[in-house]
Amino acid sequence: MCGIIGYIGYKEAYPFLVNGLKKLEYRGYDSSGIAVFCENKYSICKTKGSVSELEKKIFLSNTNMKGTVGIGHTRWATHGIPDDINAHPHVSNSNELIMIHNGIIENYHAIKIILLENGFTFKSETDTEVLVNLIEYIKKENKFSLEKAVRISLNEIIGAYSIAIIDKYNPETIIVAKLGSPIALGINEKEFFISSDPIPFINYTKNVLYLKDGEMAIIKKNKKLDLRKIIDNHKLNPIIEKLKINLKEIEKGKYKYFMLKEIYEQPKSILNTLRGRLLIQNKKKEIIISIDGIDSNKNVFINAKCITIIACGSSWHASLIGEYLLEKFTRIPVEVEYASEFRYRNPIIDKKDIIIVISQSGETADTLSALKLAKEKGAFVFGICNVVGSSIARNVNAGVYTHAGPEIGVASTKSFTAQITVLILLALKIGKYKSVIDKTLYKNLCRELICIPKKIYNTLKIDKHIKKISHIYYKVNNFLYLGRGINFPVALEGSLKLKEISYIHAEGYPAAEMKHGPIALVDEKTPIVIIAIKDRYYEKIIANIQEIKARKGKIIAIINEEDIQIRMLVDHVIKIPKISEELSPLITIIPLQLLAYQIADICGKNVDKPRNLAKSVTVE
Ligand code: M6R
Secondary structure (H helix, E strand, O other), rough: OOEEEEEEEEHHHHHHHHHHHOOHHHHOOOEEEEEEEOEEEEEEEEEEEHHHHHHHHHHHOOOOOOOOOOEEEEEOOOOOOOOOOOOOEEEEOOOOOOEEEEEOOOHHHHHHHHHHHHHOOOOOOOOOHHHHHHHHHHOOOOOOOOHHHHHHHHHHHHHEEEEEEEOOOOOOOEEEEEEEOOOEEEEOOOOOEOOOHHHHHOOOOOOEEEEEOOOEEEOOOOOOOEEEEEOOOOOOOOOEEEEOOOOHHOOOOOOOOHHHHHHOOOOHHHHHHOOOOEEOOOOEEEEEOOOOOHHHHOOOOOOOEEEEEEEEEEHHHHHHHHHHHHHHOOOEEEEEEHHHOOOOOOOOOOEEEEEEEEEOOOOHHHHHHHHHHHHHHHOOOEEEOOOOOHHHHHHOOHHHHOOOOOOOOOOOOOHHHHHHHHHHHHHHHHHHHOOOHHHHHHHHHHHHHOOOOOOOOOOOOOOOHHHHHHHHHOOOOOOEEOOOOOHHHHHHHHHHHHHHHHHHHHHHHHHHHHHHHHHHHHHHHHHHHHEEEOOOHHHHHHHHHHHEEEEEEOOEEEEEEOOOOOOOOOEEEEEEOOOOOOOOHHHHHHHHHHHHHHHHOOOOOOOOOOOOOOOOOOOO
């Protein structure tokens, strides 16, 4: 996690650094700091809290932030509490080297002991302060250049990093390096922008270089960038790409929060996920699903003995939906694993197994490590990612982008429905390859998929009604979410949304499982959100509703528009359009996203930046 930023060029660095950090706050926002360099001096300001707090502190303390070179950081604490001292940048003992870091140095403790034995002292509890001092130690002991000292030090450490470091006596050079955590360089003729992702610099340049793992760049004012391999100093040829991000996609526009904007964007984002992939062939009126990553690996999918889907958080919930779909349409056994669990239990992987990794950010450390392990064991790894060019996307054997557009709110919304859309396409496509899916079902579901954006658009109209319900329940301490079959993972996702942005405790359960324990929680104060659409579980769900009502629980039921039976039994209904069971999660999740949003907003929470969380979890 953490966001890093840097600038070297001919303009004042501070405005870019401070505005860039605001755009990176989705990566962490518990403390922040900036250092700006001018000749052989630098000014540094750090604070606990957001980048706005930092801006205020700089203004009130009258810190001189003049200079055309600088670095900045927004933190998600790993080593040490969020406070001014643990905030980055960190400065070496001699005050000469100033560094920012995203990632974790796993062997920092052993290095710290050596440095302490050699007279170094530490102000903070961070692993970063250890690394900057290791670089200083190696530099001074051996009279190495900064470049060489950085390279040697990085070869000594275990862990993940993206760093930027400056020597105050040579502030015309910034050295950046990457292993595990992302780093993008924006390149203009006479200026360089450094950032954890390209969004902060898209207003300035469309030329981007994504550093790869094990690479370092020596960036000098008015000079060409020098790209090297960290391991052996081998010179590399920088491959500069053109950015294709639309600015409107990263602005809040008329919405109070990005999360609300992203919920409302779902008709469009799903259309983008489907674009060019669901094709109607006019002559035969046949519907074709076309996905390069699958088409070019047809035999791998046809011959797969087993599929394991690996992900975290909301992407894990989408994976559970994928399990239902893939098993149903392809008849291939599917397992779903938490990435963090998968990699530590020596999983049994056959060469004929397919591993699917799902990640919005494409940077989640646990998922990335699981992917690498699966590849080492010889599996074919297929990725479903949203962020183009992300580490996971670059490391898989083949994959598909969800094309949901940038998701800035920490709570996943449009990326979740885009992942489900891709999983539906994938399951239908493999089922067709293997001729195990009923032809009429295939055709009907493809046709219905085309109508999903319109159905979501219509579903969003219930927002006002949901707001009224939210006003009734925003003060409760516990919620239960129930669903069955393919809508059980939707219940899990609904409860995660509420928990993460409103801090109200919520549990998701398969509705029938309630009587095995969770029913003990039901009383007149407990709201139970239940997905009760007309599918094959309908009658069973009605029985569950009766059981809750017998214990005076308050029920908010997600029902189909034409349903009249459940309406009579429950406290509140939220109506959604009729939809096939297999595609229903794309619609049933919408009211749950809105409910979580409205409750959190009424509670006055910062919806886009919930406490303790960050958008991409790049630490294990
Ligand atoms: O970027 P990823 O999809 O790999 O992220 C996985 C989780 O960290 C993410 O889904 C998280 O649970 C969200 N905050 C949920 O809203």
